[in-house]
Amino acid sequence: MGKVRIGVFICHCGSNIGGFINIHNVLEYTRGLPLVKHTEDNLYTCSDGGLSSIKEKITEHNLNRVIVAACTPRTHEALFRRACEEVGLNRYLFEFVNIREHCSWIHMNEPEAATEKAMELIRLGVMKAAHLVPLEAASTQVKPATLIIGGGASGLSAAVNLANQGFDVHIVEQTGKLGGLASRLWKLMPGDRLAHEFVEPLVNTVKKSKHIKIYLNSIVKEISGFIGEFNIEVKTPQGKKDFSVGTVIVATGARELTPIGLYHHGELQGVLTQLELEQMLKRGRKRFRNIVFINCAGARTPDREYCGRLCCATSIKNARYLREISPSSSVTVLQRDVMAFGTEFELEYRRAQDAGVRFIRYEPDRPPEVIGEKKVSSVRVYHTLSGEEIMLPASMVVLTTPLIPNEGAAELSRMLKVPIDRYNFFLEAHLKLRPVEFATDGVYIAGAARFPVDIREAVAQGIAAAAKAAAPMTAGEVILEATIARTEPLLCSGCGNCEMVCPFAAVEVRKDDKIQNKSFVNAVLCKGCGACTAVCPNGAIQQLGFTDHQIFSMIETMAFEDGSDVF
Amino acid sequence: MSSENKSKAYQPKILVFACNWCSYAGADMAGVSRLQMPPNCRVIRVMCSARVRPEMILSALFKGIDAVLVLGCHPGDCHYSEGNYYTRRRGIILKKLFDAFGMMQERFQIRWISAAEGVRFSETIREMVERVARLGPNPLGKDHGRFTP
Numbered sequence: 171m172g173k174v175r176i177g178v179f180i181c182h183c184g185s186n187i188g189g190f191i192n193i194h195n196v197l198e199y200t201r202g203l204p205l206v207k208h209t210e211d212n213l214y215t216c217s218d219g220g221l222s223s224i225k226e227k228i229t230e231h232n233l234n235r236v237i238v239a240a241c242t243p244r245t246h247e248a249l250f251r252r253a254c255e256e257v258g259l260n261r262y263l264f265e266f267v268n269i270r271e272h273c274s275w276i277h278m279n280e281p282e283a284a285t286e287k288a289m290e291l292i293r294l295g296v297m298k299a300a301h302l303v304p305l306e307a308a309s310t311q312v313k314p315a316t317l318i319i320g321g322g323a324s325g326l327s328a329a330v331n332l333a334n335q336g337f338d339v340h341i342v343e344q345t346g347k348l349g350g351l352a353s354r355l356w357k358l359m360p361g362d363r364l365a366h367e368f369v370e371p372l373v374n375t376v377k378k379s380k381h382i383k384i385y386l387n388s389i390v391k392e393i394s395g396f397i398g399e400f401n402i403e404v405k406t407p408q409g410k411k412d413f414s415v416g417t418v419i420v421a422t423g424a425r426e427l428t429p430i431g432l433y434h435h436g437e438l439q440g441v442l443t444q445l446e447l448e449q450m451l452k453r454g455r456k457r458f459r460n461i462v463f464i465n466c467a468g469a470r471t472p473d474r475e476y477c478g479r480l481c482c483a484t485s486i487k488n489a490r491y492l493r494e495i496s497p498s499s500s501v502t503v504l505q506r507d508v509m510a511f512g513t514e515f516e517l518e519y520r521r522a523q524d525a526g527v528r529f530i531r532y533e534p535d536r537p538p539e540v541i542g543e544k545k546v547s548s549v550r551v552y553h554t555l556s557g558e559e560i561m562l563p564a565s566m567v568v569l570t571t572p573l574i575p576n577e578g579a580a581e582l583s584r585m586l587k588v589p590i591d592r593y594n595f596f597l598e599a600h601l602k603l604r605p606v607e608f609a610t611d612g613v614y615i616a617g618a619a620r621f622p623v624d625i626r627e628a629v630a631q632g633i634a635a636a637a638k639a640a641a642p643m644t645a646g647e648v649i650l651e652a653t654i655a656r657t658e659p660l661l662c663s664g665c666g667n668c669e670m671v672c673p674f675a676a677v678e679v680r681k682d683d684k685i686q687n688k689s690f691v692n693a694v695l696c697k698g699c700g701a702c703t704a705v706c707p708n709g710a711i712q713q714l715g716f717t718d719h720q721i722f723s724m725i726e727t728m729a730f731e732d733g734s735d736v737f
Numbered sequence: 738m739s740s741e742n743k744s745k746a747y748q749p750k751i752l753v754f755a756c757n758w759c760s761y762a763g764a765d766m767a768g769v770s771r772l773q774m775p776p777n778c779r780v781i782r783v784m785c786s787a788r789v790r791p792e793m794i795l796s797a798l799f800k801g802i803d804a805v806l807v808l809g810c811h812p813g814d815c816h817y818s819e820g821n822y823y824t825r826r827r828g829i830i831l832k833k834l835f836d837a838f839g840m841m842q843e844r845f846q847i848r849w850i851s852a853a854e855g856v857r858f859s860e861t862i863r864e865m866v867e868r869v870a871r872l873g874p875n876p877l878g879k880d881h882g883r884f885t886p
Contacts, residue, residue: 268765272764276776294781587814589759713784728750728779
């Protein structure tokens with residue numbers, strides 16, 4: 171390969187990095203580092219312009235290592251590696267330096283210190299890049315089958331989409347019927363269509379499909395394996411079922427928060443939730459008197475800080491329906507702020523006002539008070555605009571509560587090794603760039619398991635997740651990680667430490683005719699954690715891309731600031 | 738310390754090993770949330786905390802880096818099933834070794850940080866920087882004795 175020639179590309183990320191770090195000084199400094207043959211800054215290195223510049227400069231300056239100092243490798247590494255590969259540079263000769271999440275964004279008030287830190291991080295990157303070697307990745311087959319966990323609007327949409335493409339689909343639903351939360355609603359907004367007119371055709375399509383297998387009243391007990399071949403164990407009423415799939419879609423959805431103890435729900439007769447009201451409407455009740463809605467019940471509180479997102483729209487929808495069904499009724503919505511987002515909901519908000527629904531704002535520190543004995547009789551609320559307390563007669567109080575994740579999210583998160591947040595909503599790989607994927611390859615997310623979504627969003631995300639899952643299954647194979655362990659037999663003494671610590675039984679010390687007492691790594695089983703490398707007394711087994719040599723050289727350059735001792 | 742000589746003040750340097758799946762993502766989360774923290778830490782990404790061999794920690798401390806922080810997934814959450822258990826056991830033994838020699842005990846710490854715990858990451862960094870500021874420079878480092886007149 172010849173001498174190491176490093177090119178360093180420093181990204182301003184608009185003003186995200188350039189606004190806090192003195193890029194000019196960082197460039198000057200980087201230019202002075204050994205083995206660096208080209209430096210440049212880009213407004214956005216990830217833009218088309220930035221990527222073509224990387225490609226041009228590799229050719230022009232004969233670069234054989236590329237460093238991008240920008241955001242996080244967790245989102246952008248693949249993009250830059252691909253750019254290198256396109257002009258014939260091995261993708262593993264690329265090194266990422268994170269100067270945004272790990273520098274400019276967390277030291278916004280200390281531009282000088284942040285600039286110095288960025289310089290040092292780049293120096294560490296240069297040191298690692300100097301020790302990088304080209305790697306070749308193996309590939310593995312992807313089974314053309316998907317497991318969809320959850321049979322709600324998003325899961326079913328994903329299932330239909332994948333089945334239409336000819337893939338086998340397994341839907342595991344923990345309740346006794348398909349359709350999810352949508353099947354329990356009365357009417358959908360916008361459009362004023364009955365929910366079952368939407369849900370039933372979807373459920374029927376799924377039931378008719380010869381590609382889709384449905385497991386009702388079932389839960390996923392165990393998931394092992396990785397993209398291409400996940401081995402699944404499902405607990406069904408008929409007993410244990412085992413099968414394997416190439417990809418997994420998490421569409422476990424959400425449920426309405428039951429506001430136990432809030433505003434006397436469960437204590438006073440006539441205090442309901444929105445879902446309970448919808449079911450009452452579904453049963454055909456026509457007469458209503460004085461109805462008071464209380465929005466943000468159990469949401470945007472210190473315990474549950476997030477906004478339920480759909481609650482406002484739900485209250486707007488049901489308030490207007492009540493006025494239309496029962497014109498003699500009085501309907502008042504007590505709200506903290508009306509979040510009628512998007513192109514339709516704002517219009518619906520006005521429609522509700524035109525239909526005679528009253529909206530009154532309350533203060534979170536002076537919440538409404540539900541009054542009654544056995545049965546609700548009135549609601550007292552401090553009217554923010556008039557500055558006085560008012561008393562509203564109430565024959566029924568409807569609490570608008572947020573959606574919360576369905577049970578089992580934490581368990582699933584553990585099985586799939588994907589993250590959840592403090593409320594047990596799942597976290598995608600990147601909230602803008604990879605919204606329906608997890609950081610774990612072959613696992614995707616759709617619908618309200620991520621955050622409260624309406625049906626349009628649930629369907630869109632279901633189809634998006636299906637499209638993402640279809641990509642590796644259509645290709646039929648995926649390229650495996652090349653940063654796996656490899657043994658140098660000359661150094662191996664056959665002690666077996668590596669075999670002992672490997673979580674995947676990917677390493678074994680072979681004792682056959684040809685190989686005498688040497689450790690051997692199975693490239694398909696190895697996941698590249700590096701546990702074996704850390705316990706090898708001779709440095710014989712190395713995790714490629716994270717070798718002892720590479721990491722120790724970074725430590726050294728960090729300790730000896732000029733780096734002169736190591737180059 | 739007055740503001741004039743602040744720039745010359747001793748700045749501890751802390752090496753952080755963060756596992757790709759939880760802690761590095763947690764650090765990213767801290768960045769995305771714009772959680773401000775002292776600029777004394779340098780993160781080296783490893784795929785799993787179990788990749789960190791004890792020699793790396795020893796090497797860093799013996800070469801004068803003021804402290805080493807190893808971050809991994811919470812017990813039970815390791816992307817590779819059991820890597821962080823090795824880290825935990827290894828950490829206990831290494832600490833005993835430091836205890837036996839009466840040195841470096843506090844300069845090496847292990848913490849568990851998940852991908853969602855940006856706040857915990859920033860608090861961990863802050864706590865570590867404060868700890869090292871209290872201990873003073875690494876006695877094996879070039880900054881040792883800079884406080885003594």
